[in-house]
Amino acid sequence: MDQGVATTAARPSPLTVEAERALEAVGDPILIVARSGSVAYANAPARQLLTQEDSARLHIAGKASTAFLTRARATRTPVPGVIALKRGTGARRYRCHGCRLNRESIDPLVLLRLLPARDTRFNLLASEAVRLRRELAERERYQQRLQTLLCERDLLLANLRSTAQARARAERDRDAVLARLYRAHQAERECLARELHDEAGQQLAWLKLRLDRLRRAPSPTEVEAMLKQVDAISASLRQVVRELRPGTLTELGLTLALGGLVREWSDQSGIAIEFQLSGTRTPLTPEIEVTIFRLVQEALTNVVKHAQGTRHVSVTLQYAEAGVTLAVEDDGPGLAAEAMTEEHRAESGFGLTGMRERLTLLGGTLVIESSPGGGTTILARLPMTPITGG
Numbered sequence: 001m002d003q004g005v006a007t008t009a010a011r012p013s014p015l016t017v018e019a020e021r022a023l024e025a026v027g028d029p030i031l032i033v034a035r036s037g038s039v040a041y042a043n044a045p046a047r048q049l050l051t052q053e054d055s056a057r058l059h060i061a062g063k064a065s066t067a068f069l070t071r072a073r074a075t076r077t078p079v080p081g082v083i084a085l086k087r088g089t090g091a092r093r094y095r096c097h098g099c100r101l102n103r104e105s106i107d108p109l110v111l112l113r114l115l116p117a118r119d120t121r122f123n124l125l126a127s128e129a130v131r132l133r134r135e136l137a138e139r140e141r142y143q144q145r146l147q148t149l150l151c152e153r154d155l156l157l158a159n160l161r162s163t164a165q166a167r168a169r170a171e172r173d174r175d176a177v178l179a180r181l182y183r184a185h186q187a188e189r190e191c192l193a194r195e196l197h198d199e200a201g202q203q204l205a206w207l208k209l210r211l212d213r214l215r216r217a218p219s220p221t222e223v224e225a226m227l228k229q230v231d232a233i234s235a236s237l238r239q240v241v242r243e244l245r246p247g248t249l250t251e252l253g254l255t256l257a258l259g260g261l262v263r264e265w266s267d268q269s270g271i272a273i274e275f276q277l278s279g280t281r282t283p284l285t286p287e288i289e290v291t292i293f294r295l296v297q298e299a300l301t302n303v304v305k306h307a308q309g310t311r312h313v314s315v316t317l318q319y320a321e322a323g324v325t326l327a328v329e330d331d332g333p334g335l336a337a338e339a340m341t342e343e344h345r346a347e348s349g350f351g352l353t354g355m356r357e358r359l360t361l362l363g364g365t366l367v368i369e370s371s372p373g374g375g376t377t378i379l380a381r382l383p384m385t386p387i388t389g390g
Ligand SMILES: Nc1ncnc2c1ncn2[C@@H]1O[C@H](COP(=O)(O)OP(=O)(O)OP(=O)(O)O)[C@@H](O)[C@H]1O
Pocket: 302, 303, 305, 306, 307, 330, 332, 333, 334, 335, 336, 339, 348, 349, 350, 351, 352, 353, 376
């Protein structure tokens, strides 16, 4: 048995058997040190530690142990301290966590629990705790950021959904407009076909019969009649061509074409008309020009058809940087109240609807101002579309 390491076999233990058993079961090295500095008891881990440190003897070395022992004598409170145990040529330091045992009849003893002063376990735990705290704070920040991002994503999704809905609505509207325009074009073609068949076609068939008769029995009166018929055919063809494409527009340009249109309309209807231009004239795209021309045509036709008693009409075309505004104003009876309702619009003719659709396709708008007895104003606004070359 090592002389320096106290055991119950070497000298009478300062502890009871139960206390010793309890200390033997503790995993950390535990020493009971007497006031003299000698070890009175060492549990199994302490014995192992001490014999490993120095198989011959335990040294409680240097200042640390002296200070510790001094304090152990001086106090009854728990005594932390440091002892150095010789190991080879050096010494290893241990923290002592302990307290003074005061038993009657024996010297005061100090119970020490030894823990390596540089306990990597503790250091690890401490740095681990710091790291964990940092990670938790990081995670907290991340969670908050995530929450914000999720909210932003929800907002974006809601925006996207409403944009998609609006877009779908706009596409449905555009499809409906295109479908109506297509139907209108079809109807126009059928009308033209009928016109050609019933007018020019009939007359040509009749003319052929006459020519045939003329071959057999020449007659100057018949030739005269036939010449008149040829004039009628060409007039009817001109009418058809005018329906198809406002040729004057291409030949004369918008201003002159409109001037001609209003003059002709006034001559035929007997209603006074005034045509005004304002603003700096800017070149317009062919689509805008055709739309304006057709709008004036339809508005004037409507005056003749629906605005009995009209004495004066004014057509104004106003150029501005943002676009052009067309106003066709009559002093007739105004639109019947029911003509302003949506239901009536759906049931009535195609004229006003066609105007609105033509304008919609070009990003424009149509406003109809009317009051009973106060006349009607058709107001069309069209944005200026740059003319692309080529
Ligand atoms: N200048 C106007 N004065 C009074 N009422 C008008 C005038 N223009 C249009 N209206 C009214 O608005 C209705 C719709 O006109 P719209 O041009 O759409 O159809 P329409 O002229 O009856 O038929 P369509 O143009 O297809 O030949 C007309 O039926 C008429 O009651």
